[in-house]
Amino acid sequence: MIMDCSQYVGPCSCGKDHELETKMVVVEYDALSRFEEYMAAVGLGDKRRTVVYDSNIYALTEGKHVKADQEIVLPAKGLRSEDVLIEAMMKDLDKPEVIVAFGAGTIMDFGRYPAYKLGIPFVAIPTLASSDGFTASICSVILNGQKKSIRMKAPALVVTDLDIIKGAPLRLVSSGVNDILAKYISLVDWKIATLVSGEDYCPMVAGLAQEALDIMRAAADKMAATGEVDHEAMTMAQMKSGLTMQLWSDSRAASGAEHLMAHLVEMKPPRFEKAEGIHGECVGVGTFACVKEYHRLAKLRPTARAFEPLTGDWVKEKFGERLYDGIMKENANDVLGTFDPQNIVDHWDEIVTLIDTIPSVEEMEALYKGCGCKYLPEHIGIDPALESEMLDISAAIRNRLTLIRMKRVLDFGE
Ligand SMILES: [Zn+2]
Ligand SMILES: [Zn+2]
Known part of the structure; x- marks a missing residue:
């Protein structure tokens, strides 16, 4: 199923003018084989991209990885949403125009936080669907040692491959x-x-x-x-x-x-x-x-x-x-x-x-x-x-x- 999010955007009977950073949500079997099509559909096909994984997901999804100008594979052990860890990764970024986060909730924050700081779009490839945070802009992150839920960036595109999701415990x-x-x-x-x-x-x-x-x-x-x-x-x-x-x-x-x-x-x-x-x-x-x-x-x-x-x-x-x-x-x-x-x-x-x-x-x-x-x-x-x-x-x-x-x-x- 592919959801075009533009149907929700614009002036509303509630008096607000609703906005969404998310343009398209794909929830399909074998969705990743058509990833380039979806990137092109939201205007990100030709942007220089960094794809971020953790080491577990990288190994588990062998054969499903997406094309990248730069790949970052973070060690899964001890990985958590924390400013010092995310900012350390940001030093290694090679001038991306879009960040693709491939993984579960924690990895998403390694996409939405840098994308927000750099003012560039972020694309989510969730490997789980155990909560509703993937299409939200909220980043649950440890800042200066304190856990905070703050607004950062929502994904411009979400591509969920059900062949991966169905393997969830x-x-x-x-x-x-x-x-x-x-x-x-x-x-x-x-x-x-x-x-x-x-x-x-x-x-x-x-x-x-x-x-x-x-x-x-x-x-x-x-x-x-x-x-x-x-x-x-x-x-x-x-x-x-x-x-x-x-x-x-x-x-x-x-x-x-x-x-x-x-x-x-x-x-x-x-x-x-x-x-x-x-x-x-x-x-x-x-x-x-x-x-x-x-x-x-x-x-x-x-x-x-x-x-x-x-x-x-x-x-x-x-x-x-x-x-x-x-x-x-x-x-x-x-x-x-x-x-x-x-x-x-x-x-x-x-x-x-x-x-x-x-x-x-x-x-x-x-x-x-x-x-x-x-x-x-x-x-x-x-x-x-x-x-x-x-x-x-x-x-x-x-x-x-x-x-x-x-x-x-x-x-x-x-
Ligand atoms: Zn409304
Ligand atoms: Zn919830």
């Missing part, structure tokens, strides 16, 4: 399913936030995320029923979801309360030190906890409570000294203080209708089991006793309006 396939089923929560969070706080919203961007979700849901149903993995559908779902982050210049459509679980696991606050899992697995645990909590809340009727900022004591208790400053800073201009909590109460019936679009707890659990997904706290090293608290704690990690964060200004009489 099942664990990564399941993780990819999780990353997209998360949109059941992230989309509802965005719509609720728009209802109660007037936050900007785009039906086209939300629609694209919904499309990704529908494609993945159909593929997940098939996988649960027959064990068959539809790599083409699953990969396309990841690509579409990633594009929403470029179109909206923000991950709003793709990441709500559930995604914060992945950040929690990475940050490892007190009592979560043993938490461990790949991105989609952590997101799956967050999603299932939210599915349970949202349906539970939908049966109740809240009253409004005055907004109060998070206290230093609470933050210290839940996050410890090491993370205290960062969390306090993130919550300094708490989005909860920007609208009247009574709005949530006044819109509660509409909120319940939105929650009703989320599959039931039983349906989600059956789907997760059928696709071999991780979805319970103990699957990623979190004590199940921390389940209800983990949502409240993770909601403080990012100043984004989600239903979980809204609980701080609601009284459910419990």
